[in-house]
Amino acid sequence: MTTSRRLADRKVEKFDKNITKRGSVPETTVKKGSDYPVGPVLLGFFVFVVIGSSLFQIIRTAASGGMA
Numbered sequence: 001m002t003t004s005r006r007l008a009d010r011k012v013e014k015f016d017k018n019i020t021k022r023g024s025v026p027e028t029t030v031k032k033g034s035d036y037p038v039g040p041v042l043l044g045f046f047v048f049v050v051i052g053s054s055l056f057q058i059i060r061t062a063a064s065g066g067m068a
């Protein structure tokens with residue numbers, strides 16, 4: 001499958017344009033800020049479930065007499 005001359009020339013031109021920009025990119029491309037991927041409500045619920053289940057397991061084990 002061959003590409004047309006026009007498409008090939010367009011790719012070469014784009015490549016040549018990028019070569020001249022080499023080294024002038026910003027240090028980071030991502031925004032810096034306090035944008036968390038998880039909301040505070042969901043994070044609080046997750047902490048509640050993890051810590052709550054751990055405490056429940058500890059209480060249940062202590063109430064059953066240790067290693068049972």
